[in-house]
Amino acid sequence: MLTANFPILEIPSRGKRLAYLDNAATTQKPQSVIDATAHYYREQNANVHRGAYWLSQEATALFDQTRVQLANWINAESSDEVIFTKGCTESINLVAHSWGMNNLSQGDVILVSRMEHHANFVPWQQVSIAKGASIVEIPITDLGEIDLEAYQNLLTGRVKMVAIVHVSNSIGTINPIKKMIAMAHKVGAKVMVDGAQALAHLKVDVQDLGVDFYAISGHKMYGPTGVGALYGKRELLDAMPPYQTGGSMIRTVSFEETTFAALPDKFEPGTPNIGGIIPWASAITFLEGQNLLEVAAQEANLAQVLEKQIEQINGIRVVGKAAHRAGIVSILADWTHAHDLGTILDSEGVAVRTGHHCCMPLMKRFNIVATTRASFGIYNTMEDVDQCVAAVQKAKRIFG
Amino acid sequence: MIEDLYQELIIDHARFPQNRGSLAAPSHSAHQYNPLCGDEVTLQLLVENGVIQDIAFEGQGCAISTAATSIMTTLIKGKTTEEAKALGQLFRDKITGNAEIEDLGELEALVPIKEYPMRVKCATLPWHALLDALRSETT
Numbered sequence: 001m002l003t004a005n006f007p008i009l010e011i012p013s014r015g016k017r018l019a020y021l022d023n024a025a026t027t028q029k030p031q032s033v034i035d036a037t038a039h040y041y042r043e044q045n046a047n048v049h050r051g052a053y054w055l056s057q058e059a060t061a062l063f064d065q066t067r068v069q070l071a072n073w074i075n076a077e078s079s080d081e082v083i084f085t086k087g088c089t090e091s092i093n094l095v096a097h098s099w100g101m102n103n104l105s106q107g108d109v110i111l112v113s114r115m116e117h118h119a120n121f122v123p124w125q126q127v128s129i130a131k132g133a134s135i136v137e138i139p140i141t142d143l144g145e146i147d148l149e150a151y152q153n154l155l156t157g158r159v160k161m162v163a164i165v166h167v168s169n170s171i172g173t174i175n176p177i178k179k180m181i182a183m184a185h186k187v188g189a190k191v192m193v194d195g196a197q198a199l200a201h202l203k204v205d206v207q208d209l210g211v212d213f214y215a216i217s218g219h220k221m222y223g224p225t226g227v228g229a230l231y232g233k234r235e236l237l238d239a240m241p242p243y244q245t246g247g248s249m250i251r252t253v254s255f256e257e258t259t260f261a262a263l264p265d266k267f268e269p270g271t272p273n274i275g276g277i278i279p280w281a282s283a284i285t286f287l288e289g290q291n292l293l294e295v296a297a298q299e300a301n302l303a304q305v306l307e308k309q310i311e312q313i314n315g316i317r318v319v320g321k322a323a324h325r326a327g328i329v330s331i332l333a334d335w336t337h338a339h340d341l342g343t344i345l346d347s348e349g350v351a352v353r354t355g356h357h358c359c360m361p362l363m364k365r366f367n368i369v370a371t372t373r374a375s376f377g378i379y380n381t382m383e384d385v386d387q388c389v390a391a392v393q394k395a396k397r398i399f400g
Numbered sequence: 401m402i403e404d405l406y407q408e409l410i411i412d413h414a415r416f417p418q419n420r421g422s423l424a425a426p427s428h429s430a431h432q433y434n435p436l437c438g439d440e441v442t443l444q445l446l447v448e449n450g451v452i453q454d455i456a457f458e459g460q461g462c463a464i465s466t467a468a469t470s471i472m473t474t475l476i477k478g479k480t481t482e483e484a485k486a487l488g489q490l491f492r493d494k495i496t497g498n499a500e501i502e503d504l505g506e507l508e509a510l511v512p513i514k515e516y517p518m519r520v521k522c523a524t525l526p527w528h529a530l531l532d533a534l535r536s537e538t539t
Contacts, residue, residue: 337462347402
């Protein structure tokens with residue numbers, strides 16, 4: 001059983017069996033990642049890229065190995081195209097500042113979809129303000145899908161960047177990013193894909209997608225928190241100035257000038273999160289051992305069963321009905337607020353997220369303030385679905 | 401027990417809040433917003449000679465914040481601003497864990513929220529709005 005690999009699932013929550021349905025926020029960690037973390041601090045801890053001693057060499061080799069493994073996992077042409085960051089948010093900020101501040105000017109257009117997480121929205125909004133560019137919404141349909149016709153019409157020669165989420169964190173839509181990237185490239189625009197929700201559920205091939213920039217989160221793919229990566233095409237990353245400066249990212253420093261290191265070091269100043277990046281490799285190894293197509297189908301099936309059962313309850317509806325959806329169900333009850341529902345679910349051991357899910361423009365699109373969101377991961381079972389449905393029924397009894 | 405929190409009194413106040421609406425000529429007002437969950441409340445007061453003569457609120461939020469606001473308005477109407485502030489302080493202290501505090505009447509219904517620290521802000525939101533309002537001297 002897969003669940004046996006995840007010790008936290010054995011720990012009761014408020015005295016009840018834990019039904020962990022907040023995987024879009026963060027995934028639980030398999031034993032191998034936990035072990036690798038402890039092993040690193042017990043036997044491998046040293047700073048990377050600088051020690052003149054054996055232990056530092058070993059840590060450096062392991063650190064670089066994660067980069068190679070991740071590059072292979074997403075099929076990057078070279079591991080130099082994989083920059084370690086502290087997460088998706090930093091990856092996107094890196095592009096918005098380094099690429100955006102140097103490639104955008106007055107009159108340029110940035111297209112941002114209505115379903116973006118604030119992480120792929122606010123950085124572009126701030127850069128557009130600084131550069132006099134404008135930020136334009138790619139609208140979505142009532143089902144929660146990108147309006148491709150509207151997108152096509154928005155693609156003019158003035159569009160320099162398209163920011164799009166691969167899998168929506170709040171309503172689960174899997175966007176047709178390969179097609180959208182090809183469409184953007186026809187007008188010469190670059191594309192920034194927020195892949196936070198994708199890697200744990202989909203096999204991502206950056207070369208096949210043709211994507212320019214792809215942001216990756218470690219902790220949403222069964223890895224440690226505090227680690228992420230940016231994939232970028234080499235010619236783009238080469239042309240970009242550093243995002244942050246300091247140690248490790250230089251070639252030479254003098255009072256007159258500083259020259260910068262080559263990729264990937266140019267974008268990795270300071271001591272990285274070594275104790276997170278090395279165990280991240282174990283999470284990738286864990287995913288390599290899974291049939292992701294089957295996993296995604298199983299997660300989507302659990303989400304569908306939950307949706308079907310929960311919609312039988314009076315006054316409940318699900319927001320986001322895209323044809324291609326990951327295992328995410330965003331619930332609205334007309335008899336209670338999302339937070340009250342979340343608290344009652346919590347009292348029954350069901351862990352869900354409530355609120356706007358860092359997608360306020362999306363919430364506004366549907367004229368809502370908050371939803372109660374259940375999101376599935378590799379270890380979830382029908383027992384979790386049943387527990388969640390029973391808890392919603394209990395809430396219904398309380399609120400009448 | 402979750403039923404201790406979502407008891408009839410809370411659900412009644414959430415469903416049929418007291419003093420919902422607006423005042424024609426408030427002397428004090430404030431708006432409070434909880435970005436974490438989107439709860440918001442606009443509170444209006446009519447204070448004369450240091451006494452809260454009238455009070456009204458508008459806003460949207462969860463059952464806890466709506467009930468907490470409704471209960472607060474019923475309790476502080478007719479009290480002096482100093483008495484209202486003191487009551488708010490006792491309430492905040494009690495739901496953040498000070499069990500020594502005397503019985504606070506209807507506010508006791510909200511005390512079980514202390515088991516859910518992430519929801520405490522829902523119950524204290526109107527009291528924060530009250531402090532903001534009393535600091536304001538609006539038209």
